[in-house]
Amino acid sequence: MRGWRKSTRSETPNGCVEVANSSLAIGVRDSKLRDASPVLLFSHDNWRAALGEIKAGRFGLGEPTRRPVWHDPVRAG
Known part of the structure; x- marks a missing residue:
């Protein structure tokens, strides 16, 4: 896959996951x-x-988010 992107809400340079869309x-x-x-x-x-x-906060990650945690590559293109 190409075009890997990391969440802008990541707190450290390597402490996150990356997402790619095909x-x-x-x-x-x-x-x-x-x-x-x-x-x-x-x-x-x-x-x-x-x-x-x-x-919706259903994975024990704290309160439900008001803004998306991920850039949705489906919508981003």
């Missing part, structure tokens, strides 16, 4: 490992569902 899937990898990282692949529908769950 016409077939959304890839997620560890920013510390970059090209050596395993890549999790999501369908576009499953990625949107996962973002909804994250934004």
Whole structure:
């Protein structure tokens, strides 16, 4: 995959995940490992569902977010 992007809300240079978009899937990898990282692949529908769950605070990550944590590559293009 190409076009890896990291969340602008990442607190450290390598303490986040990166997301890439292709016409077939959304890839997620560890920013510390970059090209050596395993890549999790999501369908576009499953990625949107996962973002909804994250934004709703359903993974024990604190309060629900008011702004997206991730740049949604499906909408970003």
